[in-house]
Amino acid sequence: xxxxxxxxxxxxxxxxxxxxxxxxxxxxxxxxxxxxxxxxxxxxxxxxxxxxxxxxxxxxxxxxxxxxxxxxxxxxxxxxxxxxxxxxxxxxxxxxxxxxxxxxxxxxxxxxxxxxxxxxxxxxxxxxxxxxxxxxxxxxxxxxxxxxxxxxxxxxxxxxxxxxxxxxxxxxxxxxxxxxxxxxxxxxxxxxxxxxxxxxxxxxxxxxxxxxxxxxxxxxxxxxxxxxxxxxxxxxxxxxxxxxxxxxxxxxxxxxxxxxxxxxxxxxxxxxxxxxxxxxxxxxxxxxxxxxxxxxxxxxxxxxxxxxxxxxxxxxxxxxxxxxxxxxxxxxxxxxxxxxxxxxxxxxxxxx
Amino acid sequence: xxxxxxxxxxxxxxxxxxxxxxxxxxxxxxxxxxxxxxxxxxxxxxxxxxxxxxxxxxxxxxxxxxxxxxxxxxxxxxxxxxxxxxxxxxxxxxxxxxxxxxxxxxxxxxxxxxxxxxxxxxxxxxxxxxxxxxxxxxxxxxxxxxxxxxxxxxxxxxxxxxxxxxxxxxxxxxxxxxxxxxxxxxxxxxxxxxxxxxxxxxxxxxxxxxxxxxxxxxxxxxxxxxxxxxxxxxxxxxxxxxxxxxxxxxxxxxxxxxxxxxxxxxxxxxxxxxxxxxxxxxxxxxxxxxxxxxxxxxxxxxxxxxxxxxxxxxxxxxxxxxxxxxxxxxxxxxxxxxxxxxxxxxxxxxxx
Numbered sequence: 001x002x003x004x005x006x007x008x009x010x011x012x013x014x015x016x017x018x019x020x021x022x023x024x025x026x027x028x029x030x031x032x033x034x035x036x037x038x039x040x041x042x043x044x045x046x047x048x049x050x051x052x053x054x055x056x057x058x059x060x061x062x063x064x065x066x067x068x069x070x071x072x073x074x075x076x077x078x079x080x081x082x083x084x085x086x087x088x089x090x091x092x093x094x095x096x097x098x099x100x101x102x103x104x105x106x107x108x109x110x111x112x113x114x115x116x117x118x119x120x121x122x123x124x125x126x127x128x129x130x131x132x133x134x135x136x137x138x139x140x141x142x143x144x145x146x147x148x149x150x151x152x153x154x155x156x157x158x159x160x161x162x163x164x165x166x167x168x169x170x171x172x173x174x175x176x177x178x179x180x181x182x183x184x185x186x187x188x189x190x191x192x193x194x195x196x197x198x199x200x201x202x203x204x205x206x207x208x209x210x211x212x213x214x215x216x217x218x219x220x221x222x223x224x225x226x227x228x229x230x231x232x233x234x235x236x237x238x239x240x241x242x243x244x245x246x247x248x249x250x251x252x253x254x255x256x257x258x259x260x261x262x263x264x265x266x267x268x269x270x271x272x273x274x275x276x277x278x279x280x281x282x283x284x285x286x287x288x289x290x291x292x293x294x295x296x297x298x299x300x301x302x303x304x305x306x307x308x309x310x311x312x313x314x315x316x317x318x319x320x321x322x323x324x325x326x327x328x329x330x331x332x333x334x335x336x337x338x339x340x341x342x343x344x345x346x347x348x349x350x351x352x
Numbered sequence: 353x354x355x356x357x358x359x360x361x362x363x364x365x366x367x368x369x370x371x372x373x374x375x376x377x378x379x380x381x382x383x384x385x386x387x388x389x390x391x392x393x394x395x396x397x398x399x400x401x402x403x404x405x406x407x408x409x410x411x412x413x414x415x416x417x418x419x420x421x422x423x424x425x426x427x428x429x430x431x432x433x434x435x436x437x438x439x440x441x442x443x444x445x446x447x448x449x450x451x452x453x454x455x456x457x458x459x460x461x462x463x464x465x466x467x468x469x470x471x472x473x474x475x476x477x478x479x480x481x482x483x484x485x486x487x488x489x490x491x492x493x494x495x496x497x498x499x500x501x502x503x504x505x506x507x508x509x510x511x512x513x514x515x516x517x518x519x520x521x522x523x524x525x526x527x528x529x530x531x532x533x534x535x536x537x538x539x540x541x542x543x544x545x546x547x548x549x550x551x552x553x554x555x556x557x558x559x560x561x562x563x564x565x566x567x568x569x570x571x572x573x574x575x576x577x578x579x580x581x582x583x584x585x586x587x588x589x590x591x592x593x594x595x596x597x598x599x600x601x602x603x604x605x606x607x608x609x610x611x612x613x614x615x616x617x618x619x620x621x622x623x624x625x626x627x628x629x630x631x632x633x634x635x636x637x638x639x640x641x642x643x644x645x646x647x648x649x650x651x652x653x654x655x656x657x658x659x660x661x662x663x664x665x666x667x668x669x670x671x672x673x674x675x676x677x678x679x680x681x682x683x684x685x686x687x688x689x690x691x692x693x694x695x696x697x698x699x700x701x702x703x704x
Binding site for chain 2: 006018027060063088193213214234239
């Protein structure tokens with residue numbers, strides 16, 4: 001059983017590593033084009049979106065590219081900030097010269113639709129939502145917030161950091177009228193870090209502008225290359241093989257089954273946690289991970305004992321939450337059985 | 353024998369793929385720090401530089417990060433432009449708001465020290481040189497040009513695109529007084545694309561300025577994280593394992609032996625080429641690759657016959673050179689024996 005349960009990078013299963021361990025195909029060859037065409041189709045299924053693509057880089061790079069490609073310096077965007085990762089969008093927006101309206105929430109707290117709508121007017125170019133905030137485990141109701149925004153302000157671009165939600169929970173990029181979504185390989189896609197995938201709406205594609213062909217942050221270049229099923233820059237070919245088999249496995253099992261696996265992992269853990277007297281940190285909580293604590297326990301001590309005595313790897317809290325919470329993943333290979341085994345070992349520690 | 357001879361991505365040898373195929377270490381763990389400390393030491397040896405680091409991304413990303421981190425908008429930089437990859441620095445500089453003085457040379461032509469010096473005055477903040485231009489195979493005498501620049505203008509930052517020169521030809525970042533160097537994993541380092549490594553001088557490090565911790569283009573963040581032997585963002589851990597074993601292999605054989613292997617690959621090919629009546633495109637020529645042609649032959653036809661009849665993969669010319677030249681790599685596993693075998697097959701085609 002996989003005992004590596006940090007909320008990304010997740011455990012990379014052997015079938016993915018085997019795919020990566022293939023002879024290199026040159027990324028400027030017809031063979032690569034055939035391969036990449038198939039990958040894009042599987043990615044469309046994952047995002048439930050017509051227009052998709054991949055880039056080499058981390059989630060931070062994905063965030064920056066979206067900001068850079070969809071908005072112009074001086075434009076106004078609203079960012080819901082309720083954790084470390086959503087805060088990144090605030091920083092990146094300001095760095096790029098956008099006027100960022102920060103809807104600041106406490107860490108671990110959700111946001112309501114009216115709160116977001118209150119920030120909007122006809123001068124707002126975009127709203128940025130972090131669907132599942134990996135630092136705290138809180139979830140934002142992207143579907144309903146997007147629905148309300150588009151009804152009131154159809155021209156506003158909705159960009160979603162779906163880094164720990166796509167492949168974990170129901171996500172329908174096109175049907176929910178999302179304009180830009182980002183996901184990283186090292187989360188539900190069970191791959192090594194190195195690639196980031198995106199989806200765009202027609203509205204978003206219409207806003208892309210050419211800069212120069214070497215501008216690696218400009219999604220325009222990726223969309224152009226997609227037409228020939230190729231990559232605008234050196235493609236991370238080995239990593240894309242890994243991504244492709246993971247996408248094929250998700251498509252083979254079908255998304256609802258994948259979502260259900262994470263759901264059951266989360267439910268099992270949370271029920272068991274409650275029985276042990278533990279507390280879930282975030283409300284409402286994402287199914288990608290659970291951030292939790294036990295009163296009167298040093299959580300770092302629990303983390304290190306889980307590792308040394310039982311072999312489990314969990315993550316600490318980030319920033320100001322270090323020591324106060326631990327985080328456990330429900331993504332990728334983490335399932336109900338994994339959680340049952342983890343809970344059994346936790347019980348031995350908490351109620352010896 | 354490896355018959356995959358494009359000048360990057362190069363053939364990834366089995367020992368590198370095996371290293372990549374390892375269980376994931378979390379990039380925020382003490383185990384990763386121990387690993388990364390060793391990797392940085394080996395990278396110092398490779399660059400012959402005190403201060404080094406790695407980033408996730410392609411060569412283009414490395415180029416952009418250097419520009420972004422070392423120069424401020426409005427500053428004047430001189431770029432020697434004699435091919436597709438050096439042209440990228442011109443575009444990227446302008447995109448970032450630098451005043452770019454373009455020293456335009458014909459594709460395939462070198463540049464002399466006086467030509468570069470002529471462009472300099474006390475208002476110039478930096479000079480950007482592409483050591484080995486992968487689109488044409490031309491080499492620039494970085495050592496002597498840097499020596500002359502530093503004697504006349506010690507404050508000017510010298511940035512070198514060493515993407516196809518580090519690990520191929522003698523390169524001494526610190527001793528040559530280079531301020532910033534970039535190399536990609538998929539060239540002499542025999543790795544899949546996905547990581548880029550850099551070296552900086554003390555002068556360059558002194559110019560780095562903090563922006564925000566999520567600013568993935570700012571080398572300041574990487575240098576800060578290096579102090580704790582960690583990565584500022586999600587580290588491409590699997591790829592770094594591959595990079596590390598390649599660096600260990602280079603260090604084990606010692607750099608002069610590695611340089612000699614590429615030198616012999618290049619010499620063998622060029623002597624044989626001449627005997628067959630072929631022509632080297634660039635002058636002076638880099639040892640990383642040879643761009644070549646045969647009069648009265650369609651080079652794309654030679655390329656496709658070499659592939660289909662003999663199993664060799666070479667690269668076409670890029671942009672306007674497509675059809676006029678082919679390019680063959682002398683990096684990584686390409687050695688004298690590989691070239692002898694390739695020449696034998698080429699002879700059957702050219703002089704049947």
